[in-house]
Amino acid sequence: MSQPVIESLGLTKTYRMGSQQVQALAGVDVQIKQGEFIAVMGPSGSGKSTFMNMLGCLDSPSSGEIRIQGENVTHLSAAELARIRNRYIGFVFQQFNLLPRTTALDNVLLPLLYRKDHDGTEDFASECLHRVGLAERMDHHPSQLSGGQQQRVAIARALVNQPAVVLADEPTGALDTETGLEIMQLFQQLNQEGKTIVLVTHEPEVAAFASRQLIFRDGRLQSDKQVQAESASEHLARYRAQKQQEGLA
């Protein structure tokens, strides 16, 4: 593996809350390579969300650098950062953040509409919906979809710009166990297809599906280890079998 997809160098972030200075990040160095599936963990206030926002170019660091495919993006303007996000980052949020009164297809298409060179074709957007298993639901509005389906639309939207990395912030947080497992299964499949995925979660069971775990504490990286990822498909099969038994009993 040559250069990392994204890396952070001495990343710090200091907030001012009233007269108090709060250090959310205190020097974090992480390298994320092509094809990794990383879980970012830590208690709330540990800095994991701040770290994710920096990786996603939604927020800028107080000091240190973010490099995306070798390019330092730390001092870019708001418009340039928007273009970087549009090019390299796919976001999946806990609350899906789909546009209501807009079809699944148009929701997926959204990132492409902000591209200057977009020719208006919907082919790749519908391909992405196919990939997440919603080929039949393209013309449905979010209100007509279940939570799991909405999150799949959001994942399709995160894939449509063929990003360097998909950033998922508690993607299963608003879903029930089974749907959550289905979503994790989808993430694992996407990772196997070569997508780089960074996932924030506070649930160890969810983090277990990743192959590398970053644990934050007090704004620092407490641990960074490669782990043997568990299979979401197996978990899902076991969960369904168990549920079936309970149903029979």
Added chain:
Amino acid sequence: MKWWMLCKVAWVALQVNLMRSILTMLGIIIGVAAVIIMLALGAGAQHEVDQQIKNLGGNVFVVFARGRASSGARGASGSVQTLTEMDAEAIEQQIPQVSVAAPTIWANAQVIYGNMNWAPSVRGVDNRIFPAQNWQLAQGREFSAAELNSAGRVAIIGATVQRELFGASDPIGQTIRVDRTPVTVIGVLDAKGQNTQGNDQDDLIFMPLDTVRKRIAGMTLASPRAVRSLIVQVADERDMALVEQEMEALLRQRMRTTGTDAPFQIRNLSEMVETRARTMQIFNGLLAAVASVSLLVGGIGIMNIMLVSVTERTREIGLRMAVGAEPGDIMRQFLIEAMLLCSLGGLLGLSIAVLVTRSLERFAGLTAIIQPEVVLLSIGFSALIGIFFGYYPARKASKLQPIDALRHE
């Protein structure tokens, strides 16, 4: 993002809050409708005035003889001279821009035909009155030279006089009595209708100058060829100011007078009509100004609702920014939404204005003219209001930090 996509997004946003959008537009709708209606009524009034002036002849002066209050004060009594037929000729000959100067004498008389009687305005004229005031003959003929030279007992009557005295019967060749003088009707004038003050312009009788001077009672004129007024037509309207100056100088010279109290007065008929019209236009302009205050208030309403919209859709803004919307994209989105709101309001206001002016024309008999440039102006102006009042909310939206916007509850 492409413009048409932005318009689509804005359209969807307006539909989502349909009731709110309509209520917001109401200020613009009322403002635009009021402005267009006022301007249409103003244009209608102006149009009527123009018609009047055309009837009068927009290029016409009336020179009135002014009786001198005290004759001997400035000059010897012999030097006092009122307006005469010779002045008319002098004006015609010495001022090349004048096409015709028609001397007239005015009087009032009782006119009797059979058992009918009427009291029209009686004018002593010669044939120059026809071109000078754009009179056309409906029937009959003008005065002959003999009739003019020998105080012929003939008359040309206006349409109103014809109607009142003769009804449907043919007046030509009939004898009517003007005061005690029997005269023969030789012509009938084409009707002109009412003037701007609502006076009937057809309620008159033309007779030769000498006839009125000698036979109609009450004429006390200083000279045997004196007249009450001259109606002076200028060939080209652009020469009005020049002719007025030259006429003033010429008449002063002829009457040997220099003071401020010249024994004549030059009045521009179209100016008189226009003065009255201007009063009405000022009134309409004032109303239009009041109406544009409504546009302003409407604009503030737009700003208010756009601010609410930006707050409500903060998460949406955050999401759009996260997936690649630049601040400019967000700004354009909200600006277009405000513009669309205003332009739609403008169009609705225009439709209402058309309906209202149509019914005013139909039921109130007013003339209203909606000029195309007024339409373009008001629609353009309302879009401009959209930009002006939409700018602040749009800018506020574009300045949001994506991370704060996404976290917004």
